[in-house]
Each structure stands twice: as structure tokens, then as C-alpha cells.
Amino acid sequence: MDETKIIVLPSVLIDQIAAGEVVENPTSVVKELIDNAIDAGAKRITVEIEGAGLAVLRVIDDGKGMSPTDAPNALLRHATSKIRTQNDLSKISTMGFRGEALPSIASVSKLTLVTRRPEDDFGTEVSVKDGVVTAKPCAAPVGTTVTVLDLFYNTPARLKFQSSERSIMGQLNDLMGRFALAFPQLHLTMVAKRTLDYPPCSNIKDRAAQVYGAALGANLYQVHDERNGVEVFGVIGDPSVSRLNSSRIHLILNNRQIQDNVLRRAILNAYSVLLSAGQFPVAILSITLDPSEVDVNVHPRKTEVRFADIDLVARAVYHAVSKTVTKTPWLQQSKPSYSDEPPKLVQDGFGVRELFEFPGEQQTDLFSSELAQPSSHGLVESFSALRYKGQVARTVLVCEGKDSLVLIDQHAAHERVNFDRLWQAVENKQVAQEPLMFPEVLGLDPNEIAGLEKSKDLLLSLGLDLEFYSGDSVAIRSIPAIMRGKSAAALVRDCAQAATGSSGTTGIERLHLMVATIACHSSIRAGDALSDDEALTLLKSMDSVKDFAGYCPHGRQAVVVHPISTVLRWFGR
Numbered sequence: 001m002d003e004t005k006i007i008v009l010p011s012v013l014i015d016q017i018a019a020g021e022v023v024e025n026p027t028s029v030v031k032e033l034i035d036n037a038i039d040a041g042a043k044r045i046t047v048e049i050e051g052a053g054l055a056v057l058r059v060i061d062d063g064k065g066m067s068p069t070d071a072p073n074a075l076l077r078h079a080t081s082k083i084r085t086q087n088d089l090s091k092i093s094t095m096g097f098r099g100e101a102l103p104s105i106a107s108v109s110k111l112t113l114v115t116r117r118p119e120d121d122f123g124t125e126v127s128v129k130d131g132v133v134t135a136k137p138c139a140a141p142v143g144t145t146v147t148v149l150d151l152f153y154n155t156p157a158r159l160k161f162q163s164s165e166r167s168i169m170g171q172l173n174d175l176m177g178r179f180a181l182a183f184p185q186l187h188l189t190m191v192a193k194r195t196l197d198y199p200p201c202s203n204i205k206d207r208a209a210q211v212y213g214a215a216l217g218a219n220l221y222q223v224h225d226e227r228n229g230v231e232v233f234g235v236i237g238d239p240s241v242s243r244l245n246s247s248r249i250h251l252i253l254n255n256r257q258i259q260d261n262v263l264r265r266a267i268l269n270a271y272s273v274l275l276s277a278g279q280f281p282v283a284i285l286s287i288t289l290d291p292s293e294v295d296v297n298v299h300p301r302k303t304e305v306r307f308a309d310i311d312l313v314a315r316a317v318y319h320a321v322s323k324t325v326t327k328t329p330w331l332q333q334s335k336p337s338y339s340d341e342p343p344k345l346v347q348d349g350f351g352v353r354e355l356f357e358f359p360g361e362q363q364t365d366l367f368s369s370e371l372a373q374p375s376s377h378g379l380v381e382s383f384s385a386l387r388y389k390g391q392v393a394r395t396v397l398v399c400e401g402k403d404s405l406v407l408i409d410q411h412a413a414h415e416r417v418n419f420d421r422l423w424q425a426v427e428n429k430q431v432a433q434e435p436l437m438f439p440e441v442l443g444l445d446p447n448e449i450a451g452l453e454k455s456k457d458l459l460l461s462l463g464l465d466l467e468f469y470s471g472d473s474v475a476i477r478s479i480p481a482i483m484r485g486k487s488a489a490a491l492v493r494d495c496a497q498a499a500t501g502s503s504g505t506t507g508i509e510r511l512h513l514m515v516a517t518i519a520c521h522s523s524i525r526a527g528d529a530l531s532d533d534e535a536l537t538l539l540k541s542m543d544s545v546k547d548f549a550g551y552c553p554h555g556r557q558a559v560v561v562h563p564i565s566t567v568l569r570w571f572g573r
């Protein structure tokens, strides 16, 4: 009886198993081939797709090409020009290094590679079928063209689990967009049923406008900071263009697109006062650090990496983003959002259903600026002249203007009013103080106490008089008069947090943050029931704000105006 149960697998099968890790679908093939083109120094990369990439998938680059001897070797497993020794593995600066992509792709398709170096008169054509590599000289332009036909023809199980053509095209569009954002200087084109063309851009902001539309581009602000050897560069979006998912948070580490939850959280934390839970900012951030500080060899698709000191990187990201966020550039430039479009709802035979979203396609949401086109209505001239109709969800005041529907977030609007009043009082050195008859004593953690102590004079100028006791407690002697009747302890807790989180910010930024914190605490909350009189008083006080920008000091939107003509259009009138 034959006892042999264990055999060494034939190399074709080994290649196919390995391909399972990297070559999941047409998108992963295009990703690997573009990676190779970038490593070859290409300036222009064209992708051609037929039949969702399962029939024909071609990537053409104008990079440095390969010599006639190297070209067939590129298709051997573990053959790479990018690393030589174990030492090289610890400082990788190329996209690829595993020497696996081409043989893996070749093992599940019919692959041809045509390549020529600028210094060679002839090019080389290499093709592989069923594991057999053949090479011959040919005429060719400088650069490399890889043609992949009949992807997964010999792995029917993989083929069966491919998504629909629409969904694959969605993924490919998304991939091209992400490469475009990571490499603004490249000319990237995808020729399919619909051609996608990203000519080179001189900066990331222009590139973002190219990929996501000019409306978004106008709402992006530059981020640039360096600390502890970590450079963070890129753009972040105004809160008005935030999204309901994180699809527009892009992290690019040493030119590689990566996924990292800790860094994503650092971005969200920097925005925390601006966005509510479930909202995600637009952020395209390029992080540069010494390659030896990061291990890129932890994931076959190289989308996840391991940092020697993730904390250091997260802190750099947080500070870089919050430096721009605390400057709140959108406050100076903001405008109320005018929506000229109906909500994203469509009618079907049974009433109203949510707009159907195709998987993989760009999602639209109500926060996207594409929907917030300015109308001819201009600003609300007088809030007190609006006809107040009532309160919705104890949060939104519904008003009728001359020919508009005006919705006001009661908390955000009141906060803006209070912010302005306090800011003016600070400028005139006339902040009213309200002494507490019985000083309130509060226990805080040492960091918070230290933060408060550092900001003691600043807080005093805002009417918040604190006395520090030994141990970790602090007594509140007086509060800003604007806070009368509100919880002083909650305010001081938040000021403490603002003070600890704001190291490295300038005096004026800290002042802005503290004034915003006090304004927030002294304002009507979402969820407070308002009498008609209270609502009217709020509307009246909004008139006193010079240039009511429609945003609260935290950047949250306060006023939304819909022209009546638009509202009527929602109902087909």
C-alpha cells in the first residue's frame, strides 16, 4: 500500500495559491501593475479595461523599462530588483519588494509583457501561459506594457465570486482616484466604457478638485506640520463637506496608500468639536517618516503597515490637523449653505424610498458640497423679520422668509450669538463676571489641572476665576456672567480638556477655543423645549451678530436656507 500522503505541490499550483493573497480581483491586478509602473519612474500611466478587466486589462507606462535579460526574470517568483539583502527589507522606499505580483498575476491569466529601456534599440516581449515563459525581441516604445487577458480563466472558483461589472468599475474608479491623490504629479488615465483622465497637477488641492469636483476643492485647507521627524502634509475639508463614511480620509505613508485605524482616529479627534459622531471629514494626508521607522512587510497587499512608534505618528497627525482646524479657516470664509436640490430621495410606486446606491460607486450624502449650490437668495437679511413656525425635534427652528424656508439649529445659532458677544466683550475688556456665593470645588486629573493653571490668566480675562488647591482640586470663585444659571463644573471640565489638548497652539487660538467653550456652555441645548417667546428672542439676538456666517464657533452649520421654489420642486410643483 502506498503510504505517501504528503507531496510537494507543483509550482503552477503553488503560484495560484500564492496569487490568492494578492490577486483577488481586477482592481488588485491594476493596483499591482500601477505600483510597478510608479517604481519604474513612470510619469504617464494608462490603464485599458474591457469586460470589467476580466477580459482585457492592460497597463501602459513610460518608465525605465527592463533589459532583455531582466524581462523574463520579472516573471519568476521571488524575483525583484528592489531589494537585495535582509537589511534592505527594513528601509523600503518602493511600492513593491516581494517579487510576487507579476508571477501571481501570470499564474491566473494569459499575460504578456512588452518592455524597452531608453538605451536599447529593441524591446522584449515576454509571455507566459500555463507556467511557461517565452521571450523574443520586438519593436516597442520606451516603457512597459503589461497585458492581462482572461483573468481567472484557470481558477473558476475565483471567477465565480467576482462582483458585477458595475461594482468592479466602481472599485477601479476609486482606485484610480486614490492613486491620483497619492501622486498628483502623475498623468493617470483609465480607458474603459467611460474614460477617466487625471492630467498632472502641481499640488494636492488641485488634484482633489480634479478627483472630487471643484466644489469640494474650494472647501479644502492646507495642512503642514512636522514634529519629531514626522512630516504631515496635505489638505483637510471644511465641516460642511464632511461625509457619513470615512471614504474620503486618505492616508499616504511614504507614498504608499495605507489603512490605519489609529491614525484615522487621530484625525477624527482633531475634528472632534466640529463634527458629531457618525460624521467624517475629508482629509488627504501624506505622512513622511524615516522608512526604517515603519515595517511595510506585514500584509501581502501592503495596505497595512506597522510603526515602530505609532503614538509619535498619531500625535504628529493630530497636531497637524488640529493646527488647521483651530484656525477655523471656514469661519472666515463660511457662508450659509443653500441647497438648490431636493433631498436625495426618489419616488417609487409606494411612496418614498432612499436613493439606491450601487456598491462601490461614490456615495452621495446630504453634507456633500455638490448639493450646496449658492442660490440667488443671498443671506437672510433679518432673522427677527422671519415668520417663526415652530420647533422640530426640540432642536431646529422652522421659519418662513420672504421666499425661503429657513431652518435654524437652536444650539449652534445661540452659540454663535454668545460667542460674538463674549468675543466683543473680551476685545473691549468688559467681560462681566458673576461671583459665586459658595465657591464650587472640583477634582480633576493632574494633566487637566496643569492645563488650567497654564491658562489661569486667560480664563480670568473671560470671567472664570479659579483657585488652585494642593492636590488635584480647583475652586471656582466666579464665572462669566453669560453663564448665569448654567453648570460651572461642566464648563471648567471642558476648559480643562481644551487647555490640555491645546499645547503648541498660539495664545489667540487658545483664547478662541476657550471663548467657544464658554459660548457652548452658556447656550440653549439641542433638546431644550423653547417657548415661542424664547425662540423669537433668539431670532432677534441673531440680528445683533455682525455677519452671521451661518456656522457656530465650532464650525457646525447653524442656518440652512431653501428657496421656496426649490421646496415646491421637491413635490413636483
Ligand SMILES: Nc1ncnc2c1ncn2[C@@H]1O[C@H](COP(=O)(O)OP(=O)(O)OP(=O)(O)O)[C@@H](O)[C@H]1O
Pocket (backbone or CB within 6 Å): 032, 035, 036, 037, 040, 061, 063, 064, 065, 066, 074, 075, 079, 080, 081, 082, 095, 096, 097, 098, 099, 100, 101, 102, 103, 143, 144
Ligand atoms: N512596469 C515595470 N517597469 C519596469 N520594471 C518592472 C515593471 N514591472 C515589473 N518590473 C520589474 O519586475 C520585477 C518584478 O515585479 P513584481 O511586481 O513581480 O515584484 P516587485 O514589484 O519587485 O514586488 P511586489 O511583489 O511586492 O510587487 C520588479 O522588481 C521590477 O524590477
Ligand SMILES: [Mg+2]
Pocket (backbone or CB within 6 Å): 032, 035, 036, 095, 096, 097, 101, 102
Ligand atoms: Mg510589484
